[in-house]
Amino acid sequence: MDSPKDLDAFRNAVWQRLSRGVADRRAAARNPVLSTVGLDGAAKARVVVLRGADASGGRLEMHTDAESQKVAELTREPGATALVWDARAKLQIRAEGALQARSGTEQEWDRVPAAARRVYGGTPHPGKAIAAPAAFAPSEVPARFCVLTLEIARLDVLWLGPELHYRAVFERGDDWAGHWVAP
Amino acid sequence: MDSPKDLDAFRNAVWQRLSRGVADRRAAARNPVLSTVGLDGAAKARVVVLRGADASGGRLEMHTDAESQKVAELTREPGATALVWDARAKLQIRAEGALQARSGTEQEWDRVPAAARRVYGGTPHPGKAIAAPAAFAPSEVPARFCVLTLEIARLDVLWLGPELHYRAVFERGDDWAGHWVAP
Numbered sequence: 001m002d003s004p005k006d007l008d009a010f011r012n013a014v015w016q017r018l019s020r021g022v023a024d025r026r027a028a029a030r031n032p033v034l035s036t037v038g039l040d041g042a043a044k045a046r047v048v049v050l051r052g053a054d055a056s057g058g059r060l061e062m063h064t065d066a067e068s069q070k071v072a073e074l075t076r077e078p079g080a081t082a083l084v085w086d087a088r089a090k091l092q093i094r095a096e097g098a099l100q101a102r103s104g105t106e107q108e109w110d111r112v113p114a115a116a117r118r119v120y121g122g123t124p125h126p127g128k129a130i131a132a133p134a135a136f137a138p139s140e141v142p143a144r145f146c147v148l149t150l151e152i153a154r155l156d157v158l159w160l161g162p163e164l165h166y167r168a169v170f171e172r173g174d175d176w177a178g179h180w181v182a183p
Numbered sequence: 184m185d186s187p188k189d190l191d192a193f194r195n196a197v198w199q200r201l202s203r204g205v206a207d208r209r210a211a212a213r214n215p216v217l218s219t220v221g222l223d224g225a226a227k228a229r230v231v232v233l234r235g236a237d238a239s240g241g242r243l244e245m246h247t248d249a250e251s252q253k254v255a256e257l258t259r260e261p262g263a264t265a266l267v268w269d270a271r272a273k274l275q276i277r278a279e280g281a282l283q284a285r286s287g288t289e290q291e292w293d294r295v296p297a298a299a300r301r302v303y304g305g306t307p308h309p310g311k312a313i314a315a316p317a318a319f320a321p322s323e324v325p326a327r328f329c330v331l332t333l334e335i336a337r338l339d340v341l342w343l344g345p346e347l348h349y350r351a352v353f354e355r356g357d358d359w360a361g362h363w364v365a366p
Binding site: 031 | 264344
């Protein structure tokens with residue numbers, strides 16, 4: 001990545017990479033780490049697939065099984081972070097905001113590739129004890145197809161440039177104008 | 184990665200990869216994402232460098248600037264997760280437990296490579312507003328060299344094998360014997 005000439009260029013580079021994550025399964029932004037607060041009050045995390053990146057609305061979209069632990073966690077504490085680490089570019093993107101879960105619509109389900117549908121369903125539910133890996137029975141359950149939306153309040157971006165470290169914070173509250181901060 | 188023949192083999196494969204992360208800067212486990220609970224109660228995350236992996240003690244070690252936000256956060260809520268995603272192996276390692284911060288000793292500081300010492304120090308403190316990226320002045324401040332230890336309570340491991348998904352949970356409370364869970 002090139003040195004960003006100003007805050008606008010830095011923010012645009014971030015959204016470009018997030019969009020690439022949605023479109024290209026080999027892009028670094030394809031697999032953010034989604035951090036949430038567990039029911040025990042401790043921080044939890046898991047890798048997710050980035051399904052949408054809306055720069056103008058400041059939103060990221062991910063999909064999950066409605067029976068996964070993270071969905072239960074959100075009702076207690078919606079404050080979450082989606083982190084992308086692009087090792088090649090040496091760029092860290094942290095999107096912080098409120099994470100909301102809703103049932104996917106029929107049209108959204110229709111757009112889920114056939115091979116991916118088995119992710120939403122299965123017996124027993126995620127995290128329940130089983131005797132052996134083969135004892136899990138996958139199945140397609142459209143009712144368990146859940147859409148997660150992260151409404152970003154704050155984007156914290158760090159780029160480890162060859163000479164300088166660039167770090168900036170962009171906030172919804174100041175219309176994403178952003179400011180530089182110490183790395 | 185090969186299909187683990189049993190829980191012991193699965194757990195050993197995980198610790199082998201974590202140890203590789205400490206020794207090899209190109210290993211996937213070199214850069215876990217460390218999730219903590221922020222002072223506002225929301226989940227925060229950042230990429231860190233793995234500096235130690237103690238399989239028998241069930242501990243991971245990372246280093247940070249004592250003035251970084253995460254150190255302040257730990258005093259409120261130590262429950263944290265270190266996540267490693269090895270994209271090539273399709274292996275997700277989640278180490279959950281209590282994160283503690285302490286000052287590094289003089290001997291530990293002596294082992295920090297000269298080039299890495301500038302990470303511990305600098306003005307202003309991390310996250311404080313600056314006029315431009317060049318307005319940050321790095322410096323070596325041994326007193327700000329902080330050692331983070333994650334005392335793992337629970338290791339949650341998911342391997343997306345070519346035929347089956349393997350997921351297991353290993354807990355300190357059952358002496359890391361572990362059990363399979365639904366993916």
